[in-house]
Amino acid sequence: MLTSAAEPLLAVRALESGYGKIRVLHGIDLTIAAGEVVALLGPNGAGKTTLLRAMSGLLPVTAGHIRFDGRDMTNATPRDAARAGLVHVIEGHRVFTQISVTDNLLLAGYDLPRAERSGRIEEALSFFPEIAEKRHERGGALSGGQQQMLTVAQGLVRRPRLLMLDEPSAGLSPVLVDRVLDVIDRLRQQGTAVLLVEQLLEKALASADRVYALVQGAIALEAPTGESDLPHRLERAYFGHESHALGV
Incomplete structure (x- = not known):
């Protein structure tokens, strides 16, 4: 008996969004399977951050x-998305500087049952001994x-099914970039x-299994x-030569 393929963890179809009357995203289709790492690439201003938001x-x-x-999450609130396991680590997010590391993580899990918080914090900190x-x-x-690292750990406190990382390497030294990428590999191994x-x-x-390029x-x-020729294909996509993909 034939069975249909498993439903992806995340399925985005024909999505449009933007800021007020300014439309930034034009019919985005994107899927991510459980345990899959997907890279979203593109030039500055392509709409990557808008898509995550x-x-x-x-x-x-x-x-x-x-x-x-398996749930319709169109226009869900950020709280509902996080509770469902769709967690967004925002680009440039700053920690609360006047409270402790532990308290920063407690705030990230403010709505979790009290009995779970300590275990979730220790779990998140295990990724970042520093x-x-x-x-x-x-x-x-x-x-x-x-x-x-602390901002990523805040996301991990939520024990996400899908963790969305927006420019996690920004401002990091090469050594720390590799540390963050090691965390991504560990997360993949954990599903x-x-x-x-x-x-x-x-x-x-x-780091990724698949890649999407977002342009305009x-x-x-x-x-x-x-794919062996992927860097060349990405370069062509960035500079507009993949006309069939861009629909022009």
Whole structure:
């Protein structure tokens, strides 16, 4: 007896969104399977951050729909998205500098049952020994790279099914970039899906199973990262030569 393929963890169909009357996204189709790492690449201003914000409820969806873990999540609130396991680590997010690392993580899990919070915090800190050692220090005492790690740990407190990371390497040294990418690999091994927005092309492709290229608010390319000519195809997509994909 034939059975249909398993429903993806995340399915975005014909999605449109933007800011007020300014439409940024034009009919986005995107899927992510459970435990899959997907890189979302594209030039500055392509709409990558807008797409993540629309999926996590920070921006309204004006057309299309979002289905996550079998549920319609179109225009869900950020709280509902996070509770469902769709967690967005926002680009440039800053920690609370006047409270401790532990308190920053407690705030991330403010609505979790009290009995679960300590275990969730220890679980998140296990990914980042550098900040686990400083759990009692103020957030402001951490280096910039350690603060970035703390923002990712805040997302992990939610125990996500899908973790969306927007430019996690921004401002990090090469060593710390590799630490964050190691975390992505560990999450994959544990069955957590990751959507990674990243400007470091080689690092992103090395971490991901598949890649989408977003150009001028539309998907210009979708491919497995193992394709031998992928860098060349990405370059052509970025500069508008994939005309069939861009629909022009």
